[in-house]
Amino acid sequence: MTKMQEYMQKGEDYILKTYNRYPVVFEKGDGVCLYDMDGKRYLDFAAGIAVFALGYNNKTYNDALKEQIDKILHTSNLYYNQPAIDAAEKIVKTSKMSKVFFTNSGTEAIEGALKVARKYAYLKDPSKDYEFIAMNHSFHGRSQGALSVTGNAHYQDGFVPVEMRAVFADFNDLDDVKSKITDKTCGIICEVVQGEGGIYPAKKEFLEGLRKLCDEKDILLIFDEVQCGMGRCGSLYAHDLYGVKPDVMALAKALGCGVPVGAFVTNEKASHALVPGDHGTTYGGNPFATAAVCEVFRQFEERDIVSHVNEVGAYLYEKLEEVNNQFAQIKAHRGVGLMQGLEFEKPVGDIIVTALKKGLVIISAGANIIRFVPPLVIEKKDVDEMIAILTETLKENGIQ
Numbered sequence: 001m002t003k004m005q006e007y008m009q010k011g012e013d014y015i016l017k018t019y020n021r022y023p024v025v026f027e028k029g030d031g032v033c034l035y036d037m038d039g040k041r042y043l044d045f046a047a048g049i050a051v052f053a054l055g056y057n058n059k060t061y062n063d064a065l066k067e068q069i070d071k072i073l074h075t076s077n078l079y080y081n082q083p084a085i086d087a088a089e090k091i092v093k094t095s096k097m098s099k100v101f102f103t104n105s106g107t108e109a110i111e112g113a114l115k116v117a118r119k120y121a122y123l124k125d126p127s128k129d130y131e132f133i134a135m136n137h138s139f140h141g142r143s144q145g146a147l148s149v150t151g152n153a154h155y156q157d158g159f160v161p162v163e164m165r166a167v168f169a170d171f172n173d174l175d176d177v178k179s180k181i182t183d184k185t186c187g188i189i190c191e192v193v194q195g196e197g198g199i200y201p202a203k204k205e206f207l208e209g210l211r212k213l214c215d216e217k218d219i220l221l222i223f224d225e226v227q228c229g230m231g232r233c234g235s236l237y238a239h240d241l242y243g244v245k246p247d248v249m250a251l252a253k254a255l256g257c258g259v260p261v262g263a264f265v266t267n268e269k270a271s272h273a274l275v276p277g278d279h280g281t282t283y284g285g286n287p288f289a290t291a292a293v294c295e296v297f298r299q300f301e302e303r304d305i306v307s308h309v310n311e312v313g314a315y316l317y318e319k320l321e322e323v324n325n326q327f328a329q330i331k332a333h334r335g336v337g338l339m340q341g342l343e344f345e346k347p348v349g350d351i352i353v354t355a356l357k358k359g360l361v362i363i364s365a366g367a368n369i370i371r372f373v374p375p376l377v378i379e380k381k382d383v384d385e386m387i388a389i390l391t392e393t394l395k396e397n398g399i400q
């Protein structure tokens, strides 16, 4: 047994088995490549599930964090801290929204967003038993609250009834949403581009319609941009592509580029719903996590990451379209920017394992879809390398 194999075994011995892990221990990263414990190189088109946008071993990012470590890591939210205030200012100014609450994860950002909508409705009429409208095939996280609006039986089975009531409508079907609105509805939540559900971008008319509905009913519209936000879709926030503003937006994944941090962001109207005592967190927004957020925004601006995503994203689209045309068994190619997917007729697990053996890291979204969410700093040559390995992999797996 190699040292790496020993570690995988030890992982099975000690870590609760809620994942079927791929057989690799990544030890370090550099740029858009990962290296396992045996020193083998992998081209990374997963970015730790759409997290590590700026590439691995990024010197200025590492230095910014080291500097913050030497100052202070944590103070609690009983006091003000500089990095959190600077990071919140960045988010507010770039999103043209109003206030930010920092969390430790995407799930917690969703929890907070749901509480905002419930409280907003409660303040108007405390007597009702409120519920949300959420979308089929959505994914919003694993806590009881976030799970309650996750429209996928795979995640909910065994945990129902969940805490908050939600009714589910079909994504991109405005009439379906309309038919499910009642006087108990306190909010509508959706991803702007569905991630785990299989890389489905929203239609413009759909988001516009949701906005109009929420305005008419005076209920809050929540956009989950945990995965599709932070430049991934070719604009800093995915909803900017559509010109439709949410009342509350959830962020995480690439927000800290590896340091666990999320946020929910409220517009002016929604920012009054929660008052002191309504919500809190010990770690959330601590100086370490928010120093990472500040550095992420600094690099996004300095390197004009969003323009880069547009350029490389278009190239990736073109190349994946060629792959799509080459194999009859690929059913569809979807996505925007550096969030794209190829849908197959059957589960893609074996393809992903073969790709891994060949030094390419890709992941699935749902059983039948390969998802491409690389670091946002990939170059065209990386796309070419990925396409070459992918094509070989598909042939080897008997895909025609």
Ligand SMILES: *Cc1c(COP(=O)(O)O)cnc(C)c1O
Binding pocket: 105, 106, 107, 108, 110, 139, 140, 141, 142, 191, 195, 196, 224, 225, 226, 227, 228, 252, 253
């Ligand atoms: C990953 C994800 C979440 C949950 O974030 P965690 O950090 O895993 O808690 C929520 N919504 C979407 C759209 C996601 O992709």
